Amino acid sequence: MLVGIALENNKSNTSKPKECANEMSQYLVAVASERCKRSYAKIFGYFAPRLRSYALKQMGNEALAMELVQDTMSNVWQKAHLFNVEKGSPSTWIFTIARNIRFDMLRKLQNRKEDICSDDLWPILCETTADQNEIPLDEQVTLEQVGQLFNHLPDKQRSVIEAIYIDGKSQQEVADQLSIPLGTVKSRTRLALQRLKDMLEDHD
Amino acid sequence: MINFHPTDKQLRQFAEGNISSAMALVVAAHCDMCSHCQEKVDEVNVELAQDIENIAAHEMTDPAFEKMLAEITAKPMIDTRPAIVPKIELDGRFFDVPRPLRRYVRNTGNWSKLLGKVWQAPVDIGEAGAAHFIFMENGGQVPEHTHRGNELTLVVNGEFSDGLADYDTGDFLVMDNEHIHSPHSNNKDGCLVFSIVDEPLHFTSGLARLLNPFSHLFFK
């Protein structure tokens, strides 16, 4: 029933956006300070249907749209104290929350294993979530290491690699220059790269 | 002074959330350092929020909404803790990083010497790309290279040049296969940058070419 009351209010609000913003700000403050459910119902009544239309357009699916509305409006309830009237209007704050949730939802749907989430990008709902799962990073190879290993290659392999990767010659040019068959250049290159790779792996 | 900014289009896509994660991270970090771009993003946010407000409100007759409202107001409030501000450390020097990058300071591995006076520390951002903090000491130079994919760079602290232009703290750069450059710093205090590449670099000159068959090892 509360929902019905909120809807009546909307109709007078839409013509006066500024007054509406002031009114919604006051409701948000009441939610933050007193957990006022009546105030929250007004905010919900105004924004939830609009967010659903926005979400339907963005997600193209009723169930996902409703999930986006629910997550967004939950944040509005649970984190109302983070709304700062000096930083912008309630609608801007609520849009940015919805945008963030959509960003994360889309990545989850696409099964992307990216360690970037909307809270980092748009810190509207700043809170640090402790994530202890640090992944150890493999040792990195440096140019100096490659240079040292390079010197350990047999002379014949080294001269081929040098000509190709440093002088930028083609394998045919190297074959002509060293007066050896192209096949030999190819096999020396392959052996040398394999050897470097093995040495790099041993190095770890 | 910041001279290199994301384009208006990139800022709008960022505000909309229609942008790759890697690009979003570097744009976000730039905006944290650049009030000019932050204002532009704020303006787009207001505009997009207005679009939502202008949607003709549907009837609230759907019982799903009443159920949702009851579920939400049954939830507890969430307290937020003030975030600690982690810094990047290198040889006893501590660097502030823009807010969007702070969580990743914990995901940053050890510094290793890339070559002479250039150091890099890998930053784990999952499959969004290969990210590094790179520090060029005064006189340090990254070998000339081009890019198979995109290289996004934010100057976190200091100044550097790359043969194409001079960059200052806060500058935002996007490099692709049309750019060949060799970043180097002649700044007294060196230069710290944050960089994300989606494909390994392709080194174009000298001994550094030797790295090409192994360049994936730099970015694993």
Ligand SMILES: [Zn+2]
């Ligand atoms: Zn800017």
